[in-house]
Amino acid sequence: MAVYTQVSAEAAQMLLDRYDVGRLVSMKGIAEGVENSNYLLETDRARFILTLYENRVDPADLPWFHDLLAHLHQAGSPVPRFIEDRGGHWLQDLASKKACLIEFLPGISVSEPLPEQARAVGAALAKMHVSVTGFEQQKPNRLGIDSWQALFDRCEHSAANKLSAGLSDDIAAELTWLVAQWPNNLPACAVHTDLFPDNVLFKGETLGGLIDFYFACTDFRAYDLAVTHAAWCFSADGSVFNQAISDALIGGYSDIVRLEESEIRLFLVLARGASMRFLLTRLFDWINTPPDAIVTRKDPLAFHRRLQFYRTAAADQLFGRR
Amino acid sequence: MAVYTQVSAEAAQMLLDRYDVGRLVSMKGIAEGVENSNYLLETDRARFILTLYENRVDPADLPWFHDLLAHLHQAGSPVPRFIEDRGGHWLQDLASKKACLIEFLPGISVSEPLPEQARAVGAALAKMHVSVTGFEQQKPNRLGIDSWQALFDRCEHSAANKLSAGLSDDIAAELTWLVAQWPNNLPACAVHTDLFPDNVLFKGETLGGLIDFYFACTDFRAYDLAVTHAAWCFSADGSVFNQAISDALIGGYSDIVRLEESEIRLFLVLARGASMRFLLTRLFDWINTPPDAIVTRKDPLAFHRRLQFYRTAAADQLFGRR
Numbered sequence: 001m002a003v004y005t006q007v008s009a010e011a012a013q014m015l016l017d018r019y020d021v022g023r024l025v026s027m028k029g030i031a032e033g034v035e036n037s038n039y040l041l042e043t044d045r046a047r048f049i050l051t052l053y054e055n056r057v058d059p060a061d062l063p064w065f066h067d068l069l070a071h072l073h074q075a076g077s078p079v080p081r082f083i084e085d086r087g088g089h090w091l092q093d094l095a096s097k098k099a100c101l102i103e104f105l106p107g108i109s110v111s112e113p114l115p116e117q118a119r120a121v122g123a124a125l126a127k128m129h130v131s132v133t134g135f136e137q138q139k140p141n142r143l144g145i146d147s148w149q150a151l152f153d154r155c156e157h158s159a160a161n162k163l164s165a166g167l168s169d170d171i172a173a174e175l176t177w178l179v180a181q182w183p184n185n186l187p188a189c190a191v192h193t194d195l196f197p198d199n200v201l202f203k204g205e206t207l208g209g210l211i212d213f214y215f216a217c218t219d220f221r222a223y224d225l226a227v228t229h230a231a232w233c234f235s236a237d238g239s240v241f242n243q244a245i246s247d248a249l250i251g252g253y254s255d256i257v258r259l260e261e262s263e264i265r266l267f268l269v270l271a272r273g274a275s276m277r278f279l280l281t282r283l284f285d286w287i288n289t290p291p292d293a294i295v296t297r298k299d300p301l302a303f304h305r306r307l308q309f310y311r312t313a314a315a316d317q318l319f320g321r322r
Numbered sequence: 323m324a325v326y327t328q329v330s331a332e333a334a335q336m337l338l339d340r341y342d343v344g345r346l347v348s349m350k351g352i353a354e355g356v357e358n359s360n361y362l363l364e365t366d367r368a369r370f371i372l373t374l375y376e377n378r379v380d381p382a383d384l385p386w387f388h389d390l391l392a393h394l395h396q397a398g399s400p401v402p403r404f405i406e407d408r409g410g411h412w413l414q415d416l417a418s419k420k421a422c423l424i425e426f427l428p429g430i431s432v433s434e435p436l437p438e439q440a441r442a443v444g445a446a447l448a449k450m451h452v453s454v455t456g457f458e459q460q461k462p463n464r465l466g467i468d469s470w471q472a473l474f475d476r477c478e479h480s481a482a483n484k485l486s487a488g489l490s491d492d493i494a495a496e497l498t499w500l501v502a503q504w505p506n507n508l509p510a511c512a513v514h515t516d517l518f519p520d521n522v523l524f525k526g527e528t529l530g531g532l533i534d535f536y537f538a539c540t541d542f543r544a545y546d547l548a549v550t551h552a553a554w555c556f557s558a559d560g561s562v563f564n565q566a567i568s569d570a571l572i573g574g575y576s577d578i579v580r581l582e583e584s585e586i587r588l589f590l591v592l593a594r595g596a597s598m599r600f601l602l603t604r605l606f607d608w609i610n611t612p613p614d615a616i617v618t619r620k621d622p623l624a625f626h627r628r629l630q631f632y633r634t635a636a637a638d639q640l641f642g643r644r
Contacts, residue, residue, distance in 0.1 A: 003353040008433035025525065026428045027355035031325040040350055040362070042428070106348045106364070109331035203347065223454055 003029035004189070005037040005052045005095050012041060012050065015094055018085040018102060022044060036214070037097075040104065047104035048083065052097040058213050059098040064139045065213055066083055066090055066100075066188050068132070075131035077123070078159025078201075078209045080105050105209035107201025111236075115248035117231055120207040121200055125192070128210065129221045129257055132190040137198060141193065141217040144278055145182050149175055151280045159287045164301055171283075173278060174307065181269045186262060191224035192216050196231040222263040225253055226270035229318075230278070230306050238305030259319075267315045277305035325351035327359040327417050328372045334363060334372065337416055340407040341423060343367060359419075362426065362506025368507060370405065374419040381420040381436035386410055386461045387437050387535055388422075390512050397453035400446070400523075400531045402427050416420070424443065437570035440554055442529040443522055444574025447514070447550055450532065451543045451579055454512040463515065463539040463599070465599055467504050471497055473602045481609045486623055493605075496598060503591045513546035514538050518553040544585040547575055548592035551640075552600070552628050560627030572641060581641075589637045597629035605612070607612035 013024045022045030030049075032038045041048045052181045065082075077111060082090040092099045110117055138221040141147075142286040152175060157168035192199075194215040203208035233246040253259075259267075282300035291299050335346045344367030352371075354360045357378040363370045375381055389405075394401045401424040405411040414421045432439055439564050462470075474497060479490035508577035514521075516537040522533035555568040577580075581589075 009430040013430075024430055027430050030351070031351035031353060040352075046598075106345055108331040108349050111332055203426055287466075 003037045003039070005036070006270035007037075007039060007050070007052070007095055008057060009312060011094065012039065015092060015099070015101070016041070016043065018087070018089075018092070020047065020086055021101070021279065023084065032212075036268065041101075047293070049080070049097060049102040049104050049271055050094075051102055052094060054097070060176075061139065062098060063215065064089060064137055068135060068216060069213060070130060071135045072131055073253050075286050077128050077131050078105065078207065080209065081211070084313070089108060096134045104181070105201055105211065107203050107208035108112060109198045109200060110199060110202060113195055113197060113232060113245060114205070115244045116205045116243045117202060118250035118263040119130070119203075119248040120205065121195070121228065121232065122225075122249040122254075123256055124200070124207050124252075125195060125224060126253045127191055129224070129225060136219045137188050137190075139190075139216070141219045142214065143193070143281065144217070144219060145178060145273055148178070148276055148280055151284060155283050155287050160283060163283075163286070166303065167301075167304065170304075171276075171279070174272065175177070178269070178276060179189070179275050181266075182273065183212050184221040185264070186222055186266065188218055188220050188262065191219045193219060193224055193227050193232075194223070195228045218221055220263075220270065221257070222267060223270045223274065224257060225259075226251075227274040227277075228266060230271060230274045230303070232312075234302075234309070236302060237299065238302040238309075241309050246318060264315055265316065268310050268313055271309055271310040271313075274302045275310060279307060325353070325359045325361070326357070326376050327419055329359075329374070329417055330360060332543075333416065334361065334506070337414060337421070337423070338365065339374070340409070340411075340414070341405060342408055343405065343423070343534070344371065347628070371402070372421060373417075373424055374416060374421045374510040376419070383424070383461065384413060384420060385537065386459055389459060390457060390538060391435075391535060393457045394450060399450055399453050400427065400529065401535070402533060419491040421487040423491055427523055427533065429525050429530035431520045431522060433519060434522055435554060435567060436527070437518060437566045438527050439524060439529075440567045441570040441574035442527065443517070443550065443554065443575075444527075444547075444571040445578055446522070446529050446532060446574075447517060448575045450514065450579035451511055451546070457512055459512075460540045460561070461512075461538070463541045464543060465515070465537065465603065466498060466539070467595055470500070470602055473606060475604050477609050482605060485521050485605075485608070487625065489623075489626065492626075493598070493601070496594070500591070500595050500598060503588075504595065505584070505588050508544055509540050509582065510540055510590065511600075512538060513543060514542045515541060515546055515549050516553075517546070517550045521525060522620055540583075542592065543579070544581060544589060544593045545596065547572075547581075548589060549599075552593060552596045552625070556624075556628055556631070559621065559625060560624040560631075563631055568640060569642065576641070586637055586641050589640065590632050590635055593608065593635075594629055595630040597625045599631060601625040601629060 003132050009027050014028055022043035025044055026042040028040045030038045030040050037052040039050040067077050073081050082102040084090045130156050162166040199212040232249055233242050279300050282298050286297050286300050331349050334349055344365035346362040347366055349360045352360045352362050354512050359374040361372040363372050391401050395403050405423040408413045482490040520536040554571055555564050601622050604620050608619050608622050
């Protein structure tokens with residue numbers, strides 16, 4: 001959420017000169033998305049996002065992201081395209097980083113979604129899962145279940161317990177349970193796995209854009225719905241579940257994609273896994289970020305509370321079959 | 323250069339509802355200016371900067387900044403205005419901070435100015451010094467000469483010497499010299515004192531805006547020119563003086579304001595003081611910012627090198643009277 005690499009206006013203009021996009025008239029570093037540096041560039045013709053890839057995105061994955069977004073755009077999904085320069089190149093070198101010029105999508109991200117907005121998100125996620133049909137390239141989920149034990153091992157357990165008494169043992173037991181319960185043959189496709197409210201742009205109640213695909217990968221489509229459910233259906237601290245938002249999100253999804261029985265039966269396992277994924281990455285960041293750092297540390301317990309909700313929830317109830 | 327206080331789109335829209343500025347269609351946190359949180363807000367009618375004041379700006383000073391910018395705007399200077407809500411209020415409370423909605427000025431900041439751009443900056447600074455005639459409110463310079471010894475005392479001297487052998491003694495001697503030489507009755511007015519290239523917006527070679535007045539105060543107008551000179555006329559690391567830029571900047575200024583003999587005679591004292599101000603604030607930040615912090619520490623020695631230049635320069639030469 002900061003600009004790590006400084007780019008001068010002159011360097012940005014030199015980059016833009018390779019494209020047929022007009023002349024630079026305004027440039028602002030923006031605090032957005034995962035740990036990349038982002039600039040909002042305005043030319044006399046349009047606006048763009050200039051992204052420089054920092055540590056968290058592996059440049060080797062960029063072609064996969066490009067191809068996925070091109071595929072989704074062609075299929076009519078509201079996703080930002082990578083812009084090609086006059087030579088047809090969409091990947092550039094800038095300030096010793098890999099960099100891309102990306103379509104700017106207007107719209108605002110809601111913090112307290114209305115049910116109609118949650119329904120639109122569910123529908124957009126389902127449409128995305130339909131749209132990736134025919135996109136055959138695979139990319140493993142680097143933050144999937146196979147990574148969680150190693151991530152947990154890198155967190156000091158005493159620090160976890162300081163955050164909440166017994167947390168370390170609870171995570172260890174949950175990881176064992178998740179590995180035992182995790183399915184291995186649900187329908188899979190290219191998925192977003194990070195569709196939090198700040199990655200969805202609205203124009204009023206109309207969904208105008210899905211952004212920040214840098215955690216996208218190949219995984220179960222029902223896991224993507226589970227992540228989105230965990231992201232949208234609770235108060236920020238995870239303590240209050242919002243039934244109306246949940247009904248709208250799952251309803252919007254189910255209107256487009258009819259989940260299989262096994263996906264519904266295993267949904268709570270996936271949702272517990274989704275909660276674990278964010279609990280662990282937040283725990284790691286919490287323990288390894290100095291408290292006085294400029295970056296706001298996000299509370300890991302907000303996802304421990306979601307995990308506790310999913311432990312006692314009933315899938316039939318979530319899917320309106322109570 | 324980051325967003326410290328998170329503002330949701332809903333909270334931003336609630337704020338905008340007090341104004342007659344249209345509905346929010348896009349919102350980006352931007353990395354800009356001193357240690358405030360800034361958002362670029364776009365409504366269906368115009369764009370604005372929403373600033374939340376963090377630690378570095380004293381809210382008690384905000385009325386002075388407001389009145390100065392209103393005065394300058396009325397006099398035709400290209401400065402951003404504070405926007406008033408329907409009740410005539412320009413100062414708001416948002417997320418437990420003081421906040422203002424401010425006019426957005428397009429334009430880009432150059433990193434390697436051309437002489438024509440430096441001439442335009444000199445002229446704009448002089449016009450500003452003329453335009454503040456009649457603006458009688460006073461505001462002391464919190465980072466003026468009276469503050470430097472105390473600021474230096476808060477820097478660990480061994481850390482300064484680690485940066486450059488003998489730096490601590492050199493600063494101490496320079497401070498003594500500056501106090502002895504500093505004038506007390508040069509022409510004074512409201513001045514910017516931070517007119518670095520990133521605070522000037524250009525549309526091509528046309529100067530379109532002067533921004534970031536949060537270090538503005540009442541001080542010698544020639545000190546403001548000295549700060550601007552130190553900011554524009556050197557390579558970033560301070561090692562190379564650019565005569566053409568200097569000639570253009572001072573020429574642009576002198577076309578509008580004819581400095582008095584005493585101001586020219588004392589210009590190098592003021593320029594050494596300007597170098598000391600940035601040397602000390604950078605040194606303080608350098609010593610007190612962890613090396614792995616997300617904020618880029620700026621090299622204090624870049625202004626020690628400028629100080630060394632001004633020690634041996636000739637004012638007559640700078641002012642074209644060699």
